[in-house]
Amino acid sequence: AQSVTQLGSHVSVSEGALVLLRCNYSSSVPPYLFWYVQYPNQGLQLLLKYTSAATLVKGINGFEAEFKKSETSFHLTKPSAHMSDAAEYFCAVSDTSGTYKYIFGTGTRLKVLA
Amino acid sequence: DTAVSQTPKYLVTQMGNDKSIKCEQNLGHDTMYWYKQDSKKFLKIMFSYNNKELIINETVPNRFSPKSPDKAHLNLHINSLELGDSAVYFCASRLNRRDTGELFFGEGSRLTVL
Numbered sequence: 545a546q547s548v549t550q551l552g553s554h555v556s557v558s559e560g561a562l563v564l565l566r567c568n569y570s571s572s573v574p575p576y577l578f579w580y581v582q583y584p585n586q587g588l589q590l591l592l593k594y595t596s597a598a599t600l601v602k603g604i605n606g607f608e609a610e611f612k613k614s615e616t617s618f619h620l621t622k623p624s625a626h627m628s629d630a631a632e633y634f635c636a637v638s639d640t641s642g643t644y645k646y647i648f649g650t651g652t653r654l655k656v657l658a
Numbered sequence: 659d660t661a662v663s664q665t666p667k668y669l670v671t672q673m674g675n676d677k678s679i680k681c682e683q684n685l686g687h688d689t690m691y692w693y694k695q696d697s698k699k700f701l702k703i704m705f706s707y708n709n710k711e712l713i714i715n716e717t718v719p720n721r722f723s724p725k726s727p728d729k730a731h732l733n734l735h736i737n738s739l740e741l742g743d744s745a746v747y748f749c750a751s752r753l754n755r756r757d758t759g760e761l762f763f764g765e766g767s768r769l770t771v772l
Binding site for chain 1: 662689691693698699700701703706708713714748750752755756757758759760761763764765766
């Protein structure tokens with residue numbers, strides 16, 4: 545079965561600093577990977593997705609993620625954090641093994657310090 | 659025009675009561691989901707329907723009963739509410755069950771059981 549693991553339930557960065565949120569996946573087949581963001585009292589919205597077209601994926605709001613098969617990772621980065629980036633971030637995998645599930649990691653809360 | 663809409667947004671009720679949450683999507687998608695998000699922000703899949711057919715039924719108490727009158731609607735009825743049912747319930751949809759694209763989320767329905 546496919547799964548994702550997010551390391552670090554809470555991450556704090558200073559405004560202007562690099563944001564790095566970690567996600568590792570487990571899959572016996574090429575995975576389809578996603579990052580979502582959830583702002584307070586809102587639903588999840590897509591930041592970016594990897595569907596095997598390119599290993600470096602650019603998303604909205606200046607975020608990007610790199611798919612590294614050798615490390616089974618799909619970490620999310622942003623060069624310079626903004627106060628408005630404070631939110632909950634979820635890594636997810638779309639299970640292509642036939643279960644039709646869409647599986648989320650446990651989430652990472654990003655705090656941006658002034 | 660909201661793509662995935664849920665009603666009600668907030669629900670406060672007593673233990674033992676029965677309540678329903680409704681979800682509608684206007685995206686023309688075939689597949690819809692219910693997720694439960696607990697206080698630690700963990701997203702747990704509950705059910706999924708594909709064109710009115712139940713395709714995912716996780717280990718959810720049978721007090722929870724989904725109903726899909728048509729592919730644009732997926733409702734969730736909960737009988738004999740318990741304190742542990744307090745959570746935010748998210749409806750989501752995707753193009754179809756084999757689609758490898760994103761999920762589209764509603765804004766969530768916050769259920770508080772007293």
